[in-house]
Amino acid sequence: MKSKILTACLLFLGCVACSDKSGERSVLSTFDGFAQGTTYHIVVKSDRSVELGDEIDSLLRGVDRSMSLYDAESLLSRLNRNETDSVDGFIARCMDEARRIAEQTGGLYDVTVKPLTSAYGFAGEEAVARPNVDSLLELVGYRKVSVENGRLVKADDRMQIDLNSIAQGATSDYIAGYIDSLGFSDYLVEVGGEIFSRGTNASGKPWVVGIDRPVEGNFTPGAHLQVKIGLSGRGLATSGNYRKFYTDDSGRKIVHTVDPLSGEPVVSNLLSATVVAPTATLADAYGTALMVMGLERSKAFLETLPDVEAYLVYSDERGEFRTYATPGMEALVVR
Incomplete structure (x- = not known):
């Protein structure tokens, strides 16, 4: 069911020391590495440089040993x-x-x-x-x-669990909680594309996350953006089928999203689903759920979730890109 070869890329000022819109000096400390078979990227804004690399690596190793x-x-x-x-x-x-x-x-x-x-x-x-x-x-x-x-x-010993559709979001929330505990109020945590941010970026504005355009062959995050989202105090995740699939010997396109009720790969015109939710854990899981549902069921389901916003990219009957955004998501789009 895991469908997320994640499309989110981070857009932030690449300076080490700068001033936000209030004129106060701020320093961005960044931490990058590998965890859970993917990469992580963390930015902490403070009035000084901070060293958290060893602590973050230790926390991530603990999550890897678990899930x-x-x-x-x-x-x-x-x-x-x-x-x-x-x-x-x-x-x-x-x-x-x-x-x-x-x-x-x-x-x-x-x-x-x-x-x-x-x-x-x-x-x-x-x-x-x-x-x-x-x-x-x-x-x-x-x-x-x-x-x-x-x-x-x-119920059956042969049953197996796959937490890939929720674990990376949960990891981002876990690391965010650790940063909170240290007293930092401005940061962004991204693990495998699953994001939680708080406060503001170097410009004193919400952190900006770019969502890749969901086209086959778009393997470089940030190369072709569909939209940019302002994010603060919430989690974000994007799910999509366009980067991970294969064609079987009968010519079927086997995509990464599997319907757990039918047991078959999902056939849908929904290309990607970006979800903003109170936590990255929820955004992660809901993104996968929307890809299983497809476009119309996703729209109806989102109406039942007052704290969740989404940006859906789909293809119409002529194969052209179309988008649907919940009203709350429209307000988050950076223009």
């Missing part, structure tokens, strides 16, 4: 192999949030989808030429798993 599917020895990997049933706080919180969103979406968002994503080759494994979807669907269903007294309970 990474790229690490065969992570707790999540061991849970999927039934080597343990004990969960930690990271996994418990993500499972709790994921279940709530699964219920909201009628099961269109579901972190038990890993048997399907593995079969289609989107979970670090070789694709199966003709997966037996009916058999795999027996191992999918959010109601078949639960966390009880710190332990993961599965």
Whole structure:
């Protein structure tokens, strides 16, 4: 179900020391690296240079040891192999949030989808030429798993969990919470494209995030922007199918978004969904859910979420780009 080869790129002033619109001197400290099979980028604005690189790397290593599917020895990997049933706080919180969103979406968002994503080759494994979807669907269903007294309970031991559609957003929120605890009020955290920001950038304005135009072949973040969003005090994530797909031996385009109810790759004219929500965790998960829903169901679903905004890019019947934005998202667009 994970669909996010994320399209968000960060746009901020590249100076080390500068003045915001009030004339006060500010210093931007940046931290970059690799985590969860992707990259992270963090900017902290203060009146002085700050050194947080080692602490951030340590926190991210802890998250990797918990929820990474790229690490065969992570707790999540061991849970999927039934080597343990004990969960930690990271996994418990993500499972709790994921279940709530699964219920909201009628099961269109579901972190038990890993048997399907593995079969289609989107979970670090070789694709199966003709997966037996009916058999795999027996191992999918959010109601078949639960966390009880710190332990993961599965209806079938063959069931597996894929938290890729929520873990990076949760990681951004986790790092943001750490920065909050240090007393900083102006920063931006991005992990794998999932973002949480607070306060203002070097210009004293909301942080600006560029959303890439969702066209095949647009592999360089920032090269072709669709829109720029001003973000402060909220989370943002973008999901899309246009960067990760393949064509199978029968000519079908197999995209990264898998419908957990049908077991099939989603066929839709919705190209990307950018979500702004109270947390990056929610933005991350809702972005994936919208890609499963498609355009019209997404519009209807968004009307039920007063604290969530979205910017949807889709193709019309002639294959031309069209966009839809919720009223609150329109107000965030930087023109």
